[in-house]
Amino acid sequence: MTLIIAVAISFVLTYLIMTHNTVFNRPTQDVNSNADAVQTDTMQSLGDVYLPIRVIYHNDDTEKLVYNRKNNLMSNLQKQMAKWSLAKIGDPTKLNTKDYVERINQKNTIMMIYPDRITWQLFADTFKQKVKQSASDFVFDRLSVAQGKDQLTLTFMNDKTDTIRQAKVKGNYSTLTKLVKGADFTVPVKYIAMNKTVQMLFTESFRMNPYSYLVAYTPDNEFVNNLMGKVDSSSIKSRSDSDGTEYTSGSQKLNVAKSGHLVTYSEYGKKQAKTMTEKLENSFQTLKQVGITLRNIRYFSYDDNTGSISFRNYVEGFPVFQQTTRGAVQITPGDSTGLLEASFANSNLQVPVPSDQTAIAVQPTQNVIDTLVKQGYHRNRIERIQLGYRWQMDKQTDQVVDLIPTYYVRYYGQWQSYATWLKTDPNTVTDADDSAQKHALSNAQANAVDRVQQEADTSGVK
Numbered sequence: 407m408t409l410i411i412a413v414a415i416s417f418v419l420t421y422l423i424m425t426h427n428t429v430f431n432r433p434t435q436d437v438n439s440n441a442d443a444v445q446t447d448t449m450q451s452l453g454d455v456y457l458p459i460r461v462i463y464h465n466d467d468t469e470k471l472v473y474n475r476k477n478n479l480m481s482n483l484q485k486q487m488a489k490w491s492l493a494k495i496g497d498p499t500k501l502n503t504k505d506y507v508e509r510i511n512q513k514n515t516i517m518m519i520y521p522d523r524i525t526w527q528l529f530a531d532t533f534k535q536k537v538k539q540s541a542s543d544f545v546f547d548r549l550s551v552a553q554g555k556d557q558l559t560l561t562f563m564n565d566k567t568d569t570i571r572q573a574k575v576k577g578n579y580s581t582l583t584k585l586v587k588g589a590d591f592t593v594p595v596k597y598i599a600m601n602k603t604v605q606m607l608f609t610e611s612f613r614m615n616p617y618s619y620l621v622a623y624t625p626d627n628e629f630v631n632n633l634m635g636k637v638d639s640s641s642i643k644s645r646s647d648s649d650g651t652e653y654t655s656g657s658q659k660l661n662v663a664k665s666g667h668l669v670t671y672s673e674y675g676k677k678q679a680k681t682m683t684e685k686l687e688n689s690f691q692t693l694k695q696v697g698i699t700l701r702n703i704r705y706f707s708y709d710d711n712t713g714s715i716s717f718r719n720y721v722e723g724f725p726v727f728q729q730t731t732r733g734a735v736q737i738t739p740g741d742s743t744g745l746l747e748a749s750f751a752n753s754n755l756q757v758p759v760p761s762d763q764t765a766i767a768v769q770p771t772q773n774v775i776d777t778l779v780k781q782g783y784h785r786n787r788i789e790r791i792q793l794g795y796r797w798q799m800d801k802q803t804d805q806v807v808d809l810i811p812t813y814y815v816r817y818y819g820q821w822q823s824y825a826t827w828l829k830t831d832p833n834t835v836t837d838a839d840d841s842a843q844k845h846a847l848s849n850a851q852a853n854a855v856d857r858v859q860q861e862a863d864t865s866g867v868k
Contacts, residue, residue: 450700452528452531452687452690453484453531453532454481454700455690455693455700455703455704455717456524456532456686456690456704456705457480457481457532457704458480458518458520458548458549459519459520459704459720459723459725460518460519460521460723461479461483461516461517461518461519461589462515462516462517462518462595463516463517463583463586463587463589463592464511464512464513464514464515464517465513465514466513466514468594469511469594469595469596470592470593470594470595471592471593471606471608471723472586472591472592473589473590473591473592473722473723474588474589474590474591475590475591476590479585479586479589480518482585483516483518483582483585484532484533486577486578486581486582486585487533487577487582488533488535489577490535490558490575490576490577491575491576492535492536492539492560492573492574492575493539493573493574493575494539494540494573495526495539495540495562495572495573496571496572496573497571498544498569498570498571499569499570499572500567500568500569501568501569501570502568503568503599504599506563506568506570506599506604507598507599507604509550509561509563509570510548510550510597510604511596511597512550512552514552514553515550515552516550516551516579516582516583516586517548517549517550517551518549518550518551519547519548520546520547520548520705521704521705521706521707522547522705522708523545523546523547523564523566523682523708524545524546524547524686524705525543525544525681525682525683525686526543526544526545526546526562527543527683528683528686528687529546529549539573540571543681543682544562544564545564545682546562546563546564547563547564548562548563548565549561549562549563550563551577551579551582553579557574557575557576558574558575558577558579559572559573559574559575560572560573560574560575565603565604591722593608593610593612594608594609594610595607595609600788600789600790601786601787601788601789603789603790605771605790605791606771607770607771607772608768608770608771608793609770609771609772610770611767611768611769611770612767612768613765613766613767613768614724614765614766614768614811615722615763615765615766615811616761616763616765616766616795616808616809616810616811617721617758617761617763617795617808617809618758618759618760618761618763618800618807618808618809619755619756619757619758619759619806619807619809620755620756620757620759620805621753621754621755621756621804621805621807622699622753622756623667623752623753623754624697624698624752624754626651626662628697629660629662629669629671629696629697629752630642630653630660632695632697633658633660633673633695633696634653634655634658634660637655637656637658641655641656642654642655643655648664649663649664650662650663651664657673657674657675658671658672659671659672659673662752666730667729667730667751667752667753668730668749668750668751668752669749669751669752670747670748670749671696671747671748671749671750672745672746672747672748673745673746674744674745674746675744676740676744676745676746677740677744678741678742678744679713679739679740679741682708684739685708685713685715685739686708686715688739688740689737689739692746692748693717693735693737696735696748696750698734698735698750698751698754699754699755699756701755702719702720702721703717703719703720703734704717704718704719704720704725705717706718706725706733712738713738713739713741714737714738715736715737715738715739716733716735716736716737717733717734717735717736717737718733718734718735719734719755721755721795721809724793724794724795724811725792725794725795726755726794726795726796726797726809727794727795727796727797727812727814728796728797728798729751729797730749730750730751730753733751734750734751735748735749735750735751736749736750737749753807755807759806761808766810766811768793768811768813771791771813774791774815774824775788775791777828778815778817778824778827778828781827781828781832782831782832782833783817783827783832783835784832787817787818788815788817789816789819790815790816791813791814791815791816792814792815792816793811793812793813793814794811794812794814795809795810795811795812796809796811796823797809798810812824812825815827817835818837819837820835
């Protein structure tokens with residue numbers, strides 16, 4: 407009964423959240439008053455979806471992940487940096503791994519991190535800079551702001567190549583530090599080199615709140631109207647079977663699965679997206695066209711092999727896994743044959759539901775590594791560790807989803823929850839890159855993590 411009442415209350419909150427700034431992903435200070443800054447839930451700007459998702463503040467003493475539950479810290483940082491005017495960006499400098507990691511851990515810096523690579527052209531659009539400030543387009547994962555004697559240095563960093571590019575800029579560093587010091591959630595971190603990549607470690611145990619959210623389901627006809635609405639409705643044919651319903655019209659096809667809340671769409675005749683910037687921009691246009699709620703949706707990964715771009719829900723700066731077998735949204739923009747493919751969830755996060763769940767203690771990341779090694783896993787095959795929220799449907803109602811803090815680990819090319827690896831015999835794990843799964847598991851940020859069974863236990867976070 408308590409949960410039912412909470413759900414009813416949340417329907418009221420849904421209306422309120424549609425019409426007011428909230429703690430989700432909207433800034434409550436420095437709000438731009440022009441029309442472009444007023445976004446509906448489905449019409450987020452390209453800059454909203456492709457913002458960095460993590461902020462690290464390193465003063466003289468400590469290096470911390472910072473987040474503000476009361477307003478959108480990253481959005482407010484972006485608004486300040488959009489006022490800057492960058493000088494010409496320098497040529498790339500290749501560092502060795504040791505020096506590159508030291509640069510990441512540099513003191514007296516504010517670092518903003520993307521979940522995967524982004525392009526300079528897209529950054530310039532998002533941060534209101536002149537594209538011509540770089541002689542050519544380039545990719546990077548993170549940018550660091552450091553204060554000098556009379557100006558700031560902005561460093562663009564590429565984790566895959568250990569390459570940096572720098573630009574001088576006149577800006578107010580104290581304005582940025584004021585924002586990050588106002589964060590109401592901080593946790594100590596450090597970066598290390600781990601098996602040809604850079605890994606962030608939480609260096610201390612901390613408590614992380616599980617959440618319950620009201621879930622809304624998008625009906626089939628909305629997807630049909632949004633994606634196939636330009637054609638005569640009489641030309642749209644539908645066919646249903648035990649797996650779901652298929653809608654077709656000319657070169658367009660829409661499949662709605664009967665279970666799993668996964669919708670897939672394909673269309674021929676699209677212009678080929680040749681560059682990474684074009685693919686990111688085209689994917690955003692498709693994302694808007696789908697019409698799902700974008701309030702919490704953010705860019706998550708780019709796949710070199712397929713050109714696919716993935717998006718996920720983010721809650722308090724952490725990604726949500728296992729919503730479907732492919733995340734929240736996965737889009738492959740027009741390829742050489744003109745084929746566009748998209749898959750997306752018809753389940754959408756709305757507003758938090760009051761919950762009596764207690765905060766969960768998250769152990770230091772190094773403990774996760776040490777425990778896996780002690781169990782027989784090879785340290786040099788642990789490729790990446792990611793902390794996020796596991797999507798788990800509530801046992802009492804399908805109108806509510808529980809989000810449980812969970813570590814995920816990529817080992818031998820395979821992503822599983824930490825709890826799943828602890829239940830697995832290390833001797834039975836084979837290299838996924840030598841199997842037919844190679845391309846499916848090649849994403850730097852692991853869409854395959856969603857294929858993990860939705861377990862109730864949360865070993866590693868308790």
